[in-house]
Amino acid sequence: MQxxxxxxxxxxxxxxxxLGKTLKGGEVLAMFGGMGMGKxxxxxxxxxxxxxxxxxxSPTFAIVNVYGKNGELCHFDMYRVSTWDDLDSTGxxxxxxxGAVLCVEWSENIENALPATAVHIxxxxxxxxxxxxxxxxxIEANL
Ligand SMILES: Nc1ncnc2c1ncn2[C@@H]1O[C@H](COP(=O)(O)OP(=O)(O)OP(=O)(O)O)[C@@H](O)[C@H]1O
Ligand SMILES: [Mg+2]
Incomplete structure (x- = not known):
């Protein structure tokens, strides 16, 4: 852990x-921590x-914002997501x-659905x- x-x-x-410079695609960056902490x-x-x-x-109202020509980065705010169905419907x-990079705010709310390879931040x-x-x-790289 760093x-x-x-x-x-x-x-x-x-x-x-x-961190972004080290990513190859497909990583899930699971972010934990309260409001205004810098996610x-x-x-x-x-x-x-x-x-x-x-x-x-902030994707608070949209739940997900997708960035890049090919949707390389998906930025989620799971603040209002609590059920598996909710989560599934976010895409x-x-x-x-x-294979997009996923940045996930409020990962506390979907912790059970995170892949074992998720990077915890x-x-x-x-x-x-x-x-x-x-x-x-x-992650393997030193930041
Ligand atoms: N060291 C710091 N790193 C990041 N943001 C900081 C720092 N010090 C002060 N700030 C301020 O804190 C706020 C961080 O806001 P940000 O939207 O990134 O938080 P968040 O964790 O995404 O919150 P939310 O859960 O509400 O989405 C900004 O207003 C920023 O200017
Ligand atoms: Mg935020």
Missing amino acids: RFLTESYSETVALGER TAFTTGVAKGMGLSCEVS FFDYMAQ TFEKGDTENARVITVDG
């Missing part, structure tokens, strides 16, 4: 970007690292089968207002 401390929005974006910021970085020039915003399993508040402690578990 553990990081970021002290600003842009440091969290930069960390996501470093969307991190996903913004992942998109950058994958070479996607898109505006990443989660279809997008996974297509946790976000917690640090000692100061803008500090975030971020752990990444399940």
Whole structure:
């Protein structure tokens, strides 16, 4: 497991970007941690690292936003998802089968449906207002 401390929005974006650069497609990035902890910021970085020039915003109402010409990155917000049927209707399993990278906010809500290979990323508040402690578990590369 790798553990990081970021002290600003842009440091969290930069960390996501470093991870994004290592991705080959098909990875599930399962993000855990409360509101305003930086999951969307991190996903913004992942998109950058994958070479996607898109505006990443919270998929709270849509549940999923798909980025890239070929849908290379799918960004989920599972905050309101609680049943298997809910999850299935988001397209989660279809997008996974297509080999997209999946960034999943509120993975707490779908933990049982995550593949064994999912990368676990946790976000917690640090000692100061803008500090975030971020752990990444399940990748080979050093970020
Ligand atoms: N170190 C930091 N990393 C990321 N964001 C930070 C940091 N310090 C302060 N912030 C602020 O915290 C907020 C993080 O918002 P973000 O949308 O990324 O959170 P989130 O985890 O996706 O929340 P939600 O669960 O509501 O979707 C932003 O307003 C950002 O400016
Ligand atoms: Mg978010």
